[in-house]
Amino acid sequence: MSRCLITGVAGFIGSHLSEALLDQGHEVVGLDCFVPYYGRTVKEANMASSQAHNRFTFHETDLRSGDLHSVLQGCEVIFHLAAMPGLMKSWSDFQLYSSCNVEGTQRLLDAARDEKIEHFIHVSTSSVYGKEATEPEDSPLKPFSPYGITKLAAEQLCRAYAANFDVPITILRYFSVYGPRQRPDMAYHILIRALLNGEPFTLYGDGEQTRSNTYYSDCVAATRLAFERRDRAIGETFNVGGGEILSLNEVIRLLEEITGRSIVPDRRPARPGDQKHTAANIDKARRILGYEPITRVKEGLKAQVEWQTELMKKA
């Protein structure tokens, strides 16, 4: 069993990954600084079940300023998920994105090198590809938003630390993750909230933009596979996506069917930086890691609707 550091452990995906690793018998050291992009209470709730576990320890530490060497004591592997996500805010607060996503990653890589970490799994995004993200991992990267640019810079830092100091890196590019605990700024969360509250939904663009729809547990499974098959994963970059590509209009129809309600669209033009088509090419993850996404979008959306319904009852 390994001692694993998860950065961004209070976030949407990090909290699920933590539970999965604890379930497998690993020890989890969690790090987060509760960046107020969304509420601290939401993040504390994400982390609650991990915190109740005796193999979990938590450090409220900022990657940009904290003592990372002491957090890393005894850790074999790092799952680096902490970042400022979401692209719209990256136009108006670039400093926050560059400091968390680039400087934070650089400080963590420095500490990982000094502490001789055995595996550094860096979580990146389809946004590094640009407006269209449909190609294999070795395709040209043309990020289209400040968020994507900072995430690509972080990837390149990882490669520089691997090439110069042999830091054992794997890069995972996640594609549109959804399901319970999805961040409140994400489209499906906003869409479901609008449906449940009978409020209008602001629809940017024509709704024909497509997404890869990765259910959180498939994303966690791919991340675990990268960790378990480190002999094959080190030095590699993998796309991590779901198996079903749907347009936003198709997702709206599915959610209307699931909730029995109709959306009232407030139509606006596409926003700067919005991706048009993402369709994860996961051939490499299939071939090298044995990854296979299993959750159908309808099933995953139902689970997210149930979770948000419960959230609203508690509010």
Ligand SMILES: NC(=O)c1ccc[n+]([C@@H]2O[C@H](COP(=O)([O-])OP(=O)(O)OC[C@H]3O[C@@H](n4cnc5c(N)ncnc54)[C@H](O)[C@@H]3O)[C@@H](O)[C@H]2O)c1
């Ligand atoms: N959610 C998606 O669809 C998606 C898609 C592609 C890539 N990703 C990537 O996955 C990772 C997790 O995303 P998420 O949706 O769970 O986001 P999230 O915002 O829910 O989680 C990120 C966590 O990182 C923490 N954090 C940020 N900066 C930090 C810092 N300087 N020090 C310590 N903690 C810090 C935040 O407080 C937050 O709890 C990110 O790297 C993101 O870029 C997510």
